[in-house]
Amino acid sequence: MYQINFNQPIHVFFIGIGGISMSGLAEIINKEGFKVSGSDMKASDLTKHMESLGIQVYIGQKAENIADDVDLVVYTAAIHKDNPEFQRAVERHLPMLTRAEFLGQLMKNYRIPIAVSGTHGKTTTTSMLSHVLLQADTDPTLSIGGILKAIHGNIRVGGNQYFLTEACEYTNSFLSFYPKIGIILNIDADHLDFFKDLDDIRASFKKFTKLLPTDGTLIISSDIDNLSYFTDELNCNIITFGAQETSDYSAKDIIFDDFGRPTYTLLKKGEEVSQISLSVTGIHNVYNSLSAIAAADLLHIDLDTTKKALLAFSGTDRRFEYKGEIGGVTIIDDYAHHPTEIKATLSAAQNYPHKKLWCVFQPHTFTRTKALMDEFAQALSMAENIILADIYPARETDNLGISSETLAKKIEDSGKKCFYFPSFGEIEEFLLEHCSAGDLLITMGAGDVVNIGNHLLGK
Numbered sequence: 001m002y003q004i005n006f007n008q009p010i011h012v013f014f015i016g017i018g019g020i021s022m023s024g025l026a027e028i029i030n031k032e033g034f035k036v037s038g039s040d041m042k043a044s045d046l047t048k049h050m051e052s053l054g055i056q057v058y059i060g061q062k063a064e065n066i067a068d069d070v071d072l073v074v075y076t077a078a079i080h081k082d083n084p085e086f087q088r089a090v091e092r093h094l095p096m097l098t099r100a101e102f103l104g105q106l107m108k109n110y111r112i113p114i115a116v117s118g119t120h121g122k123t124t125t126t127s128m129l130s131h132v133l134l135q136a137d138t139d140p141t142l143s144i145g146g147i148l149k150a151i152h153g154n155i156r157v158g159g160n161q162y163f164l165t166e167a168c169e170y171t172n173s174f175l176s177f178y179p180k181i182g183i184i185l186n187i188d189a190d191h192l193d194f195f196k197d198l199d200d201i202r203a204s205f206k207k208f209t210k211l212l213p214t215d216g217t218l219i220i221s222s223d224i225d226n227l228s229y230f231t232d233e234l235n236c237n238i239i240t241f242g243a244q245e246t247s248d249y250s251a252k253d254i255i256f257d258d259f260g261r262p263t264y265t266l267l268k269k270g271e272e273v274s275q276i277s278l279s280v281t282g283i284h285n286v287y288n289s290l291s292a293i294a295a296a297d298l299l300h301i302d303l304d305t306t307k308k309a310l311l312a313f314s315g316t317d318r319r320f321e322y323k324g325e326i327g328g329v330t331i332i333d334d335y336a337h338h339p340t341e342i343k344a345t346l347s348a349a350q351n352y353p354h355k356k357l358w359c360v361f362q363p364h365t366f367t368r369t370k371a372l373m374d375e376f377a378q379a380l381s382m383a384e385n386i387i388l389a390d391i392y393p394a395r396e397t398d399n400l401g402i403s404s405e406t407l408a409k410k411i412e413d414s415g416k417k418c419f420y421f422p423s424f425g426e427i428e429e430f431l432l433e434h435c436s437a438g439d440l441l442i443t444m445g446a447g448d449v450v451n452i453g454n455h456l457l458g459k
Contacts, residue, residue: 002072002095004102006032006109010071014038015085017057018047019076021166022099024143024155025106030055031157039065039085049153063088070094074102077171078395100173103143103165107178110141110163114295115177117167117208118185118221119201120341121288124280125185126166127316128292128309130156135309136301138162146316146335162299167208169201170194174208181298182212183291184220184230188340193367193396205230212236219294221287222247239298241290245270249290249297254283260351262286266293274303279314282348318450320348324457328437330354331453337364337446339375345444346382354440359383360427360452362445363391363407366400373402377410383442385434386411386418387427392447424452431456 004010012029014022017038023046030036030053037056040047047057058065063084066073073089073096080086089096097105107113116126123146131150133140140162144154167174167182170191187205189198206229209218214235220227222242231238241249251264260281266273276293278285289310296306315321318335325331332352336345342361349357361380363369369376369391380386388404404420411418421427431452435441443453 001101002097004072004105006106009034011035011037011067011069012072012074013066013070013085013089015061015073015075015079015083016040016099017050017055018042018044019099020046020145020154021103021143022074022076023047023050025074025099025102026050026055027053027155028106028141028143028157035069037065037067037070061085066092066094072097074099077173098173098176100171100176104176104178107163107165109160111161112180112299113163113165113178114181114183115165115167115174115179116183116185116291117169117174117205118183119169119188119190120338120344121185121284122166122168123316123335124285124319125183125288125291126164128289128313129164129295131309131313132292132296132301132306133162133164133299135312136296136299136305138299138301140164144316146318148316149314150312169204169208172204172207175204175211177208177211179211180213180216181295182208182216182218183295184209184218184224185288185291186221186340187224188338189372190338190368192371193365202229209234217298219291219298221291223287239294241294242287247290249294251276251286251290254286256281256351258353260348266290268297274307276307277311279311281320281352282344284344284348320345323453326456327435329435329439329441331457332440332442333450333453334442334444335446336444338368339372339379342376342379342444343382345442346379349383349440349442352440355436355438356385356440357383358385358387358431358435358439358441360387360389360431360441360443360449362389362443362447362449363404364446365394366391366396366398366402369404369407370400370402373407373410376407377414380411380418381414381416386416387430388418388420389424389427389445389449389452390422392445392449394447424449424455427452428456 018040039058139158142156143165217237222240254264408420
């Protein structure tokens with residue numbers, strides 16, 4: 001594999017530079033003195049931000065975009081080999097790296113690279129830990145999968161001590177990383193368009209644990225089934241967190257305020273240490289915060305600093321994000337697109353003030369919807385009123401013979417009323433007619449369902 005010398009800046013071209021992760025990597029090396037250019041299929045706020053940094057961005061992907069002075073091409077997993085820019089790079093025998101391979105090499109440039117993995121909660125936990133590192137004045141370099149208000153974006157370029165990033169398991173991309181500290185929040189069945197089954201996913205996470213050096217640390221949830229499968233063969237330091245009081249870090253006496261924000265007693269190795277209060281909702285965020293506390297403790301950040309940082313963290317975009325009110329109806333938006341995430345979000349909503357709970361869900365990808373159909377139906381049934389939008393296909397073209405109507409029927413077969421509308425306009429009309437003052441409306445999914453709430457609010 002091609003190796004980058006970060007002391008000798010070159011010209012790097014990013015195919016798909018408008019993605020949240022790719023744009024972040026481009027920004028980091030641009031600030032490190034590299035010449036950067038790239039392309040995307042359409043203009044966006046992120047591509048405009050790239051241009052504001054002096055980066056050449058091509059809208060539309062053409063072979064001629066690969067200029068003669070390009071030294072390295074970086075591409076995402078979504079780029080196919082028939083992409084004209086990919087083909088031109090191959091024709092010119094240019095070095096090529098996937099986004100994950102490039103990120104992995106970037107991690108080597110820092111003394112303590114930290115990778116946050118797990119099927120759910122990566123962005124929130126990475127953001128929590130980002131807040132802690134910033135509060136402690138560690139000057140971290142950050143790469144987050146969402147927009148963090150504290151840094152007005154998803155990227156912060158700092159010193160060469162700490163590099164904090166999310167580590168996604170899809171296409172085994174996190175196996176290209178070089179973490180010194182690895183966090184595993186949870187492991188669930190997902191991305192079944194790539195993985196064969198849950199055992200295949202668990203095997204991938206096991207390989208991730210083996211990336212840690214002997215002087216590294218694995219911070220892992222003790223609530224993961226058969227934990228010893230991941231830990232028995234490791235030579236690195238291991239720290240556990242979770243619901244069990246036998247964990248190195250756990251919580252008890254969990255209570256919620258009127259807006260579903262938790263306060264709990266922190267236990268370290270079973271001993272009461274302090275009271276922790278969060279400004280984000282849901283019990284799932286209690287456990288996300290435990291992993292951040294464990295990492296901060298490992299880095300010798302004092303607990304008072306960590307507590308202040310966690311309390312100041314009010315969430316990232318599209319994670320139980322308050323959007324506004326219309327006619328007394330509160331609108332929340334959430335990225336949840338897996339049954340476990342849906343349950344967590346709807347559980348958090350139960351502790352949020354409301355009369356009736358409305359959930360507008362947009363399923364994400366046909367493969368995920370088909371593979372987890374029963375689980376989706378069960379999770380969504382936690383809402384009093386369920387409305388389905390069409391499936392957001394993302395990278396897929398084959399509908400596998402299913403639609404949101406299939407899921408709606410599955411929900412109704414369980415005795416729960418469910419509404420399906422093929423257009424956002426029809427959903428908005430239905431909501432305006434049926435929602436009342438005091439109700440809580442959650443738009444949910446990883447696609448563009450957020451636009452429903454934005455449109456209702458006139459944004």
